[in-house]
Amino acid sequence: MNKIYVVGIGPGEYEQMTLRAIHALENCDTIVGYTVYVDLVKEHFAGKEFLTTPMRKEVDRCILAFEEAKKGKTVAMICSGDAGVYGMSGLMLELGENYPEVQVEVIPGVTAATGGAAVLGAPLIHDFCLISLSDLLTPWEKIEKRLLLASEADFAICLYNPSSKKRHDYLKKACDLMMQHKSQETVCGIVKNIGREGETYQILTLKELRDTEVDMFTTVFIGNSQTQRIGNAMVTPRGYRHD
Numbered sequence: 001m002n003k004i005y006v007v008g009i010g011p012g013e014y015e016q017m018t019l020r021a022i023h024a025l026e027n028c029d030t031i032v033g034y035t036v037y038v039d040l041v042k043e044h045f046a047g048k049e050f051l052t053t054p055m056r057k058e059v060d061r062c063i064l065a066f067e068e069a070k071k072g073k074t075v076a077m078i079c080s081g082d083a084g085v086y087g088m089s090g091l092m093l094e095l096g097e098n099y100p101e102v103q104v105e106v107i108p109g110v111t112a113a114t115g116g117a118a119v120l121g122a123p124l125i126h127d128f129c130l131i132s133l134s135d136l137l138t139p140w141e142k143i144e145k146r147l148l149l150a151s152e153a154d155f156a157i158c159l160y161n162p163s164s165k166k167r168h169d170y171l172k173k174a175c176d177l178m179m180q181h182k183s184q185e186t187v188c189g190i191v192k193n194i195g196r197e198g199e200t201y202q203i204l205t206l207k208e209l210r211d212t213e214v215d216m217f218t219t220v221f222i223g224n225s226q227t228q229r230i231g232n233a234m235v236t237p238r239g240y241r242h243d
C-alpha cells in the first residue's frame with residue numbers, strides 16, 4: 001500500500017513525541033523533512049532512509065514524499081510540534097489530490113503553545129488565540145487586525161514566528177498594537193528552545209516584552225487581564241472560586 005504519515009514530532013526531545021508518532025516513524029521506510037527536524041529524530045530511528053530539503057522548499061518536500069510513496073515505500077513526513085499548526089498537513093492533503101493512490105494519515109503532536117505553556121505554568125488555561133507574526137503567507141494588515149481584536153476581547157495570546165532576520169521589529173509592533181487594549185503591566189512569558197537543548201524562559205510585563213529581542217526559536221505568551229505571576233510561574237486563573 002502507498003502510505004504517508006504526516007507526523008508532528010513535538011517540540012524537540014524524544015520524550016515529548018507521542019507513542020503514535022514513534023510507532024509511525026518505526027513503521028516507515030523513509031523519513032522526509034526539513035534538515036533541522038530530521039537531525040532531531042535521526043539518532044532514535046537508525047536504519048531509516050532520510051531525505052531532507054531546505055526551509056522554504058515546502059512544496060518540493062511534499063512532492064518528494066509523494067514520489068517516494070508512489071514507489072511503494074511507507075513514508076513519514078515530519079514537522080515540528082503539530083503538523084496541523086503552521087505545519088505541512090494541509091499542503092499534503094491538497095497535493096494528495098494529485099496522488100489518489102497514496103493514503104495520507106495525519107498524526108498529532110505537542111505544539112509549541114502547549115509545550116511552552118507547560119514550561120511557564122498555565123498561561124493558556126482559558127480562551128486563547130494563536131497568532132503567527134510571519135507575513136510570508138498572511139498580509140500584515142490581517143495580522144494587525146487579529147492582534148487588535150484578540151486583545152480587545154481579552155484573549156490570552158500565544159505568538160508563533162515572533163521574529164526573523166527581516167522582521168526583527170515585529171514583536172515590538174505587535175506589543176504596541178496589543179497595548180491599545182491590554183494594560184502594559186499584563187503578565188507575559190517567553191520560552192526559547194522548548195524541549196530542546198538550551199531551553200530557557202522568562203516572565204515579564206507587556207511593556208518589558210515590547211523592548212525584548214527574541215529569535216525564531218521562541219514562542220511568546222501574552223496573558224489576559226486576569227493572568228498572574230505566582231512565584232516563577234505564569235498562571236491564568238480559570239475562575240474556580242477559592243472557598
Ligand code: SAH
Pocket residue numbers: 011012079080081082083084085086087110111112113159160161162191192193194195196216217218219220
Ligand atoms: N508546527 C509547529 C509550529 C511551526 S511555526 C508547532 O506546532 O509547534 C514555527 C514557530 O513555532 C517558531 O517560530 C516558534 O515561535 C514556534 N516553535 C516551534 N517549535 C518551538 C520550540 N521547540 N521552542 C520554541 N518555539 C517553537
